Amino acid sequence: MTTAPHRHDLGMPGSPIDAAIAASVVTQGEKQTALKAKDMKTDQEVRWCPGCGDYVILNAVQSFLPSLGIAREDMVIVSGIGCSSRFPYYMNTYGMHSIHGRAPAIATGLAASRPDLSVWVVTGDGDALSIGGNHLIHTLRRNVNLTILLFNNRIYGLTKGQYSPTSEVGKVTKSTPMGSLDHPFNPVSLAIGADATFVGRAMDSDRKGLTDVLRQAAEHQGTSLVEIYQNCNIFNDGAFDLLKDPTTGPMWSIPLVHGEPLVFGPDGASCVVRDEFGGLRIAETNQVDASEIVVHDAHRQDPSYAFALSRLSSQDLRYTPMGVFRSVQKPTYDAMMAEQLHVAATQQPADLDALLAGSDTWTVKA
């Protein structure tokens, strides 16, 4: 994997942007794409709580990113506010630690005007689904070329332990001493409902599974959303133990592999079959005909199947599909925007004097 990111026409030939990039590459030599994990680190001390799941994710991302063959300077990580949003400070790329909930909007402006960059958003369940919920769904429906990593720890960590939009009903927190009344979002369902072209889910501690989903997300053209279950060992410790535990994990996790039958559990005892009204349900493998077992197809254009998959899990995490739910091709917003600029410039080349004069002028003679 040494492909450089696409060099699109930025719509302004001879712009100082191209000049700056060219000048810097001359200074440094060619674009450096043969990188190692240590090249991705910064000199900043990582300041998450010891034992936080964010460390595991950071390490996985730092190890995996170099394999994409993208130069560090061509990557930008934009985050919002929350524990996870400190992420950019620890990555030796360009980055912006922005304001609460707005990272997808900021990243949209950047990606739409610079299609040559690899733009990432790092966000959390509060940042993306509560204060930033609007930006998230609109970014997904536009299909801007972004990769969104949503660290879901089902709690507000940075503000010290209030319930979040993914916390389960009845959760007792500082702000809900008698239990939360809110019904949680399922981020994967929400993303598929917004017609996201790529939606995946991974576990912080599962390096291999996480890397696999991240790679597919990064290579996807369009908006990718990856929900990463992330343990907050201070305010919501053990939130995902049901899925992490070597005994219960295999019972309640459904690995998603494109083209493979959805069979899971010890000895493949459980499987996914079609239910009425277009839904899916869990069955015992030995109780159904093999032809009834759903073969995972992440490329179905119609999002109904991926949505049905996302609805298998309950808020207590039983029957949680892990992997890539949906990966379909659609033109990206930034590419279409660049195309419109290109078409406009071809049809009627820019002429500032003609523009300022408009269609009706008159001349006053001396």
Added chain:
Amino acid sequence: MTATDRSPVATSSAPGGFVKSVVELDRVVIRLAGDSGDGMQLTGNRFTSETASFGNDLSTLPNFPAEIRAPTGTLPGVSSFQLHFADHDIMTPGDAPDVLVAMNPAALKANLVDLPGGGLLIVDADQFTPRNLAKVGYATNPLEDGSLESWQTVSVPLTSMTLDALADSGLGKKESERSKNMFTLGLLSWMYHRPTEGTIRFLERTFRRKPEIAAANIAAFRAGYNYGETTEAFAVSYEIKPAPMAPGRYRNISGNQALSLGLVAAGQRSGLPIFLGAYPITPASDILHELSKHKAFGVRTFQAEDEIAGVAAAIGASFGGALGITTTSGPGISLKSEAIGLAVMTELPLVVIDVQRGGPSTGLPTKTEQSDLLQAMFGRNGEAPLPVIAPRSPGDCFDAAIEACRIALTYRTPVILLSDGYLANGAEPWPVPAIDALPDLTRAVRFATEPNGEDGEFLPYLRDPETLARPWAIPGTAGMQHRIGGLEKADKTGNISYDAANHDFMVRTRQAKIDGIAASLPPTEVDDPEGPDGEKARVAVIGWGSTYGPIGAACRRIRASGRSVAQIHLRHLNPMPADLGDILRRYDRVVCPEMNLGQLAMLLRAKYLVDVESHTQVRGLPFRASELAAVLQETIDRAAARGNGELQ
């Protein structure tokens, strides 16, 4: 108020043998009023274009309800368009109309109060039906009960004559009736000797896919013109000679158009792609519409999901090296506050255009006001200074837009440009500038491409010693990777810092950077001609934004009355020009008219300890020059009386 010259300069014989005279006027104010479905804005704009191409100086005031179509024939549904045109340089759309065209009883009722006695009133007689009269509470028909005797009332069956003219058009009654605005425009075009080719071309162009509609409108337009020529109802037509203007190429332009073109020009003159993030809002949306047409200039327009996303996307684009712009109005500027604070902290170029409208909250969406000044100055958490500038006239929006971009790019800061509803929709003749004469902004854009630290590292907050701007290194530039954000920055490195001394230093440095912009500003222009006796003005009037026209017109009146007054109009509200305090202190009294409750006056008093007298009005409409002149005259005479008393 009224024309100075009413002598007939010519007579002509109408086709019927009826002799018509032509009277020369130096200026006239026409107000067209009708239902919001009657097409008054379109009619006004066409009359404006005809007038502009004829060469008169002009100024317009569109005034329309926020509802797209309030119930037909009601007072809330009345829409009007006022046009002032003259054979000389004028500054306002006119305090009061000389001519009122009322397309229905509601339009009459809503506007008659503004028509001075003796003014010309043209009404569509067909619309004065018992039902329409009842809708607006007329117990008797004003056309018949003698209540309009103080005006020269001409009652014309505009609707039925339009229908007659289109009898053979093949269109139904309802569709034909829609052309009555073009009939009216034709009549006015005859009355004021306007050129007609432009309107015919416009109609052909607008309805090129509906040729029958184009033909009907043109037929109605011509019928109105011919009616004027033949009817005995109008014995006089008027001639207003072209105004002397500096030689050059001119066009008619509205504030929102001029602003948009200024932004495109700034992009071209800086070499940067423009990125506009915007959410539709009245009266700023036209800028989004206009810029979205200019993709060939590397202009990207992004209609965001909300106001916050609009500004956030612009910040993202600026981080990537584009010239990020966001446009808004009213409550939209409140929604953007937090993100503007981020741009202050990250020190990225950003141009925020606020087309002010009546507030608070949703307020008066289609009416003008200047009440966002203090919000622009201070409406963010923390010490978050940023430059604020304002255009003074529709055409000036072009130059103000370029100036906003110059400051944003040079100093790496968000800039707020305060336009308003009157500037946005008002129009005036505009000398088309030569491209080479526009500011060269390429020097303001020097992307950092090499490390600036002693150890070969890149320090994103190591400032330019002159401007205090930080380096702008854009993604894609090798070796310059860095992270910025909303947390307090350590000096030079830009790393997160909670250090007390560093925070104090950074707060003061951000303020010093903005204050330092004053050094790049030209000296304040003071319009202070000596009086007839060589007397200097003791009173100065200071304003900002769209009050320039009414204040200027008021100053002319004051000077015409033999008194002296100085006029100062601020382009830069933050920082203010370095010489302003000394200038203000030269005068005995300083008057500050504003369409708010005294926001600039508060700033001036606080900053310069000058006893500024605030004169305010928040009616959703521009000041009337006559009212301002009265205020100034009273102040000048008081100052003079006091001055004389002290001398005795």
